Amino acid sequence: MIYLLKGMKQEAPTPKAGRPRAFDVDEALERALQVFWRKGYEGASLTDLTAAMGINRPSLYAAFGNKEALFRKAFDRYAAGPAGFWAVALQAPTAREVAESLLRGSVDSLSKPNCPRGCLAVQGALSCGDEADPIRRELNARRAAGQELLRQRFERAKSEGDLPAHADPADLARYIATLAQGMAVQAAGGASREELSRLVDVALMAWPK
Amino acid sequence: MIYLLKGMKQEAPTPKAGRPRAFDVDEALERALQVFWRKGYEGASLTDLTAAMGINRPSLYAAFGNKEALFRKAFDRYAAGPAGFWAVALQAPTAREVAESLLRGSVDSLSKPNCPRGCLAVQGALSCGDEADPIRRELNARRAAGQELLRQRFERAKSEGDLPAHADPADLARYIATLAQGMAVQAAGGASREELSRLVDVALMAWPK
DNA sequence: TGTATTCTGTATCGTTCGGTAGGCCACCTT
């Protein structure tokens, strides 16, 4: 349930001057992602984050900016990693396969061991206080962007005769996105991999023929 | 997307002794509900709450206990009010009508003017810090309880020949609940009434015949 | 070796958080 994979880790290998970093920025970001994923943007305190990342506050601020910037970087990492199945699914040959790949990918991602149950794009900041509002809006925009990519893919499928004439690409995209989002809530509530998998079986019965 | 309607407002009409309250407890609770609904449990500060309720902190504590107790009371009000369509839907004569009534009711609730976009049971505390964890668990349990009622209703429907033999009541209940939850996320992202309504049309295509 | 540069760690900033103490006030019963 995340989208777009911005460039990960281009690694500037010029060690320049000054005292070298005592921690791996990439691994610290991964730890931060885990915390945000589990607790959401508001629920993750700097104490939680620095403890999990194994660094001090000033190091965090020097390396990532501030809490909001850290979240955005963590989200990009999420989009490229755990939510990478989204981009993969969009490349499936038929609309039906795109839909199924996306939903099966969601099941995998939501039931992966040693990962928080849920989706960062959904749970990150669904509703929140005023301070976190920019993050909420950004996540709304990201979800909408993913759904829009899906709509475009289905539009193309329709022009290729891959979808029947009566099918509406926007409606289908919304249907699939809604399922993926609902599945994130189900996963947060403890739904098992098998339950989510059967859910996808049921959901795909609605696919136009 | 909420369930169970505990008793609302039994109104003890005995004015007893002491200075009478200067505010309407019921209306104050309604205002608190609006704040929690819009900002979630963590995102709603006592300052937000008391400002909206038009009372001071000590009055809030005297009348409702503390923030957590206030949230639970607000949630009960939500379940009996804006989410009352859930209980109504369960009484529809056929399984198909139960499902459709529930989803149409969700559309109505999620697109009602002058109400926050979304569902308190979903957005209240999907993921949060440690302090709000009891609320998160409670909301998980409430969602699960609603889904279980739906399952039992579909179980009955099956025994009444109202669902085909190959249909699995648990899977159907999860499907409908997932849609309702996903729709709450869609509404939070700005989906219109018409979009949600067409979504329901698509989703019901999956219903077993 | 000296200096500039950059990171680390401690100790703290001002603000906001949820929650309360205590004085004042309004209403009841007697």
Added chain:
DNA sequence: AAGGTGGCCTACCGAACGATACAGAATACA
């Protein structure tokens, strides 16, 4: 009218929040 009861309000509590100042330590370059 007196006393008791309970709600209102100001002002405040300790703790946690996100964010930093500053001094010391580790490196590159001169």
